[in-house]
Amino acid sequence: MDGNANGYRWIGTRTIRPDGVDKVTGRAAFGADFSLPGMLVGKILRSPHAHARILRINTDKAETVPGVKAVVTSADFPEIPPAEATKGSSPPNYRHLSQNLMAREKVLYDGHAVAAVAATSAAIATEALALIEVDYEILPHVTGVLEAMADEAPVLHEDLFTGGVDPKPEKSSNIAKRVEFAIGDTDAGFDAADVIVERDYDTEGIHQGYIEPHAVVASMGADRQANIWCSSQGHFMVRQYCAGLLNMSIGDIKVTPAEIGGGFGGKTTVYLEPVALLLSKKSGLPIKMVMTREEVFRGTGPTSGSYMTIKVGAKRDGTITAAEADLRFFAGAFPGAPVHLGCMCGFTPYDIENVKAIGYDVVTNRPKAISYRAPGAPIAAFGIESAIDELAKKLGIEPLALREMNAAKEGTRTAYGPTLGVVGFEETLEAAKMHPQMSEPLGPNQGRGIASGYWFNVGGESSASVSINEDGTITVTSGAPDIGGSRASLCIMAAEIFGVDIDQVRAVIGDTTATAFNRHTGGSRVTFALGAVVIEAAEDCVRQLRERAAKTWDIDIDAVEWENGEARPAGENAGKFEPLTLMDIAEKTPMTGGPIGVKKSSNVQGPGPAFGTHICDVEVDRETGHVKILRYTAIQDAGRAIHPGYVEGQMQGGVAQGIGWALNEEYIYGEDGRLQNPGFLDYRIPVASDLPMIDTVIVEIPNPTHPFGVRGVGEIPIIPPMAAVANAIEDAVGLRLTSLPMSPPKVLSALDDGH
Amino acid sequence: MTDVVLSREIARKFTGGETRIVVEAGTMRAIVRQLDEKFPGLKSILGEGMAVAIDGTIFQDFFLEEVGPDAEVCFLPAIEGG
Amino acid sequence: MNGMRYEAPSSVDEASALLAGASGETRVLAGGTDLLVQLRSGMVAPELVVDVKKIKEMMTYSVSDGAYTIGAAVPSAQLHEDADLLGMWTGVVEAMDLVGSTQIQGRASLGGNLCNASPAADSVPAMISAGAVCTVAGPNGRRDVPVEEICTGPGQTSLAKGEIVVTINLPKQAPRTGDAYLRFIPRTEMDIAVVGVGVCLTLDEGGTCTDARVSLGAVAPTALLVKECADALVGTKVDDAAMANLDAAARAAASPIDDKRGTVEFRTKVSGVLARRAAAIALERAGS
């Protein structure tokens, strides 16, 4: 729904983002675009082995190279004892984070950092890296999740014992934890079913694939006060993690956010920043570090791959009576696969009495997995939404109809405990049914697939300030990086509250000294949570503006109303006064009590969970296994689309990433445990010619906990595509593909076996 | 009275399998205290890394939340986003 | 790369002399779309890089009596913009046009694509099936070499020290001749060929194939010129039976490897498929 039709002046309109011109003219400064006089170049030496014990590191030769100013290894980082692994609120595991940053006793994956150098030029730094001698004792490695779970598998961490099982195991294992979510009695549920489908599915590890490599400039003063400029999803996160990893006090670190060139969850941790700080401390000079694309693939967090078993049963009439999922996700070198989130989201689109989802978090010799858009949910949805499709076909019910029959709604009990509040899943299914794509005729070897997805969305700590400037313009300062247009949505919400022209409002992202703490940008939280805080601050400003008008007119504040950006007497009795515009009042603030500015901080709760439903049409080349995406429609409950253009953009971008995940993206490891495709040539993200236009339908079922009804939008669109594509392929050629990516060799051999 | 819903894993460990516990309404802090009195040790795992849903609305940091009578409280793992 | 020397001579003789005189490793720089990647990754660390783009003979092309002489460093985009060349050697020009992106097309050249000696180079099977011949210049003068004799293995060529491919020469076409190149890639652009097939065939008035050349890429250490594939077509009307034999011959000739880009099974099967499809296009072009 576009502006005004919804009764608002700015909400729902397609305004131009305040940071837009800088980004189309090349002026916007991203992570690698910043520099300081006299700064050095930092580079990292990475392990060529998937699993090895470090016997000795000798940096003597490197340190003597002219132009080399500092060399660091794990010995330069404080060792974090298990007891102090988690400190602060909702923290990472600092012990693991530190070991991932710089390998200690062992390297755990190809690309694991072992040392770093700072030099006067990139060429000298590279030359010095080659002179660092590392003696490795190569150990057997394991990169597959089932292989890592096997009894005889090489163990990555001798001190890792499976959690979530009773009694506590005596033998260390690669299975970090087991989780279970269940309601009802699935055995009884399956007994009551007339039709049951059960299959195994597997997915490969894939990377977020942001186009901007990680980059940082860091400077540590002699007084140990530090300045960091970097692109991340949370400069407060960078500050917190650096302090925790280097035993610094948070107050001594200032982080200034650069523009961020994509993150999708991959920039919610640190890789370079603490290393750059240490190199700066040792050399006494500022350090710039920029990853190569190869380093991004080998050294930074992809998302989990998986092996899943999905079982669903239903009555002839289509009532789903029971559902079970066994999800085995690999986490890479350290625990933390988002398998619990996969368990929680997977069956939530459906109102099922008996559900059991069991998850295993498994370590493997791969880079440590980090968040990627709706962590865990897309993986589970690939298996579960494929199973729902297969069940529908077996029942002879249209896949969309089966979803409607069993759709979750307000009051539906989820497998992870709570009942759902106001949600818009049924509305997305209805919109799908009505969409013209559903009636587009399909030719030979063409097929249509449907899939749905669920995500909680996230709130969290949010801080912002709103200032009335002397000329009546308004500055909104947010502490959460703008990763895809959130400055635009914050401006829109503020302009709506003030009732002023959008061009009177500017939103900026402040550094860590400009606002109080902010949780990182992620989980689709910023327009919802920062929005709530900005709205609160703006409303407080409006109250003060009315107060100033009341003082000017010498009447009671209750006799002043605020409308269309100006203060007016409320009705006849209030007295006759010419309205005072925001500008009039701003100019006079020195005489009416001083500047007007409001800072707000809050831990915003109650994010609106949301659902999406996708329709995908494909054509399969039976002779080559090539799959072409013919048409695609994404439908999603956004609660309220503040800026429809950026909501559509999130949906279209999520779909494109999902199509890449479905068809071509994968981490390819050789027998030697080395990554074979650490570049955009062979890690194949979709290019423009791979995709059709991606149609979007925004459903708006307002989130009751947000003033404008906002729900998060960024995560959901990546959840349904893999299953939507698989279901479309099945519809086209009658083959159920269960392994991602569904690349041409896999599709072709399935076609050959199928005949 | 407020219904507290615990996961089966937690119930197995602390409540002898009982997943639905009835407590006095109040703040979440008071509710957690009551649970810990009923089932010693339970408090230790109802803080870090956990969130609650009160009548379906998720709170990641919840100790100060007021829970009305006839409300339902579910404990669940905290949610990280991309 | 420290101490790498850069020279941009204006004549073939100077270039050849520089390369012959260098003591260490040398590289010829044409479009640089492969060389700069190799330099950046440290795969190569030459002492001398000779930029041949200042050499007029290597940056221009001409046609006389229907035969094209194409400077080895002429950017692909320039060739693709020439309607006459595109109309005559459609397969060759289209094959070169498949190499990389628009940005790559602005730099990449037939000579560079050939001398980089990748088994998967798109233009090479097309040039081989077209019967293209290179003019090679070196310290001992010039010689003409069929394209299929330049590459000897991945990254390896038959060029002697100081030798440069100066021009690619495409012969005058017999009447009713058509050529085509098809490759398979997982995406629609930006990938390296998993399999590539070039077909050039000539028909008589009656529509019978009198001459054919078929070349396979990415299924062996170098692009193959497969006589059995040609034999499957010559003497036929390129009907279904001939296509089936072509398919079988291509599969038989393919000896690919398993790697990150494809499996032996996949590459073998698709060699046959693409041979058929490319032959069908060449047939149509020969007929029209």
Place this chain on the structure above:
Amino acid sequence: MAKNHVTTTINGEPVEFLCETQQTLLDVLRDELQLTGSKEGCASGDCGACSVMVDDRVVCSCLVMGVEAEGKSIETIEGMADGDQLHPLQQKFLENAALQCGICTPGFLVAAKALLEKNPDPTETEVRYWLAGNLCRCTGYDKIIRSVLEVAEEAKGA
């Protein structure tokens, strides 16, 4: 060893710089001339974020040696707008929300401008293939492709 002295033209201005042989044109633009609008996403010609015009052909500046700029005419994203007058493509990208993070945007704009100069009335397929060497991970390309088509359409009207 001695640096190379290069004389060239960038965005219409005569420019001289010194560079090492191993520095790419992108290195020179970003590190020597502080023209950081051209981005490095891969340094292998696979992402197009470093797209610039060299003598009227769009190329990846990460695959051009700095020394090759000698005597050439180079255009970068910094030269696309005429003062504060945005190029129609820049304006359309803003209006259509055709950028999210914005890191790929300069490369797309330079490449799209080159397309419309060669082919003022491209089909959707032509636009998609021309821009296939420019990776965008945020938008799914939809709004980018629409923007290019709309600018072409409006130019016809004008």
